[in-house]
Amino acid sequence: MPALSSSSGRSADATGDRGKRCLSAAFALPFPFAGAGTMVRPMRCCLGYDLIAGNESAFAVDVSAIAFGPGVLAEIGERVRSAGCRRVGLFTDRAIARLEYRETVARSLQAAGIAAAVYDEVHVEPTDASFRAAAEFARKGRFDGYVSLGGGSVMDTCKAAALYATYPDDFYAYVNAPLGGGRPVPGPLPPHVACPTTCGTGSECTGIAVFDDLARKAKTGIASRRLRPTLALVDPTCARTLPSMVVAASGFDVLCHALESYTARSFSARPSVASPGARPMSQGRNPWSDLGALEALRLAGAYLARAVRDADDEEARSSLSWAATLAGIAFGNAGVHLPHAMAYSVAGLVRDYRCPGYPPDEPLVPHGISVVVNAPSVFGATATTSPERHLAAARALGADLRGASAADAAAVLPETLLAMMRATNVPCGLAPLGYGHEDLDALVSGAVVQTRLVDNAPILADHAALRELFREAIEYA
């Protein structure tokens, strides 16, 4: 039987959550755990996780069907046809429209007798305005299915367009609360075959669509299992043409998906749900997400820097594509937490930062960079909640842990991340992105409202805690 809870009253699980404690006054423990303030004895252990009376004892695994491998993109016509579609909306962006694999898709669809109307006006890092425009295209098209060919921006835009075309409503009705109404998607959506062309976002495996809310200067999104693509067609050869900084940004996004899934609060720490439909996608780490997350971390540690340095390193870029898929499945079923919550304001408040390899016409912090700049400070703060997990993650990334003990976890994982960021010329913190201490209030305000993510963290991240995390992220550069 695993250890009893710490003095916090929270249970410690057998996979490394022993000895949970507050890091400082700013980091108290979250959630109304059963018997908070009292000793709680785990009822039993399941797959290494403690189960507690009154809390969840089950986790759910929802995944897209997946086909992965070089050349698999040529299967798209037959795949779309077998999904029962005859007229699809094909979402892509203008840069992709000029590339070879765009032709591969067009030929395959044509050979299968599928009519495709192309929408190539997807905005890199979508906005509420670009989601609305895409939705209008989908509404007018009256499609019986959707294909997305591109990075996370393209796939997310396609998800949103399919949603609003199928179940029209006020734009903010489906947007995550508290910025939106958080209305559940009323029913199933038409088939969506997602074809990622970056080795990063994992959007092909998730039910999440993220956008910039221009008026509120914040990133937010729509989350529903019904947004999850029907099929992910992952052809790693698409990653051959990516600029190195795009690989770096998307690679660190992968890494953080895995790391946040692996260190999120446990699924068994949430109160039990009244019905299966009430179980959130961000259900917390669980035995399934652990599998994909750890392997994705191992692959990122072995191949991320190589994939950034050399576009011709097919082994590295293919491995990173597989890591992205694994991490997508993991975070699609566990949820991410603070680095992503903080990224929403890092990206949303951008002033004049421009990143090589991305469109130069407007300021933009690529998603993966907006996430990873927060990661060292976050994982330094969360390490005491599960030091073994933080050490295991560092080991998977390639750190030499000889002589390291649990007490070293708070230093080892952040140092490993910073070394990887330096090795790939990624900005090491918020200062290189143009943020200073005068921005702390705005950064905190944009992050604290991301309750879906903040609530999935293993520590309580209130205003004071987030301010401390951002402050450290400014300074470690």
Ligand SMILES: [Fe+2]
């Ligand atoms: Fe992400």
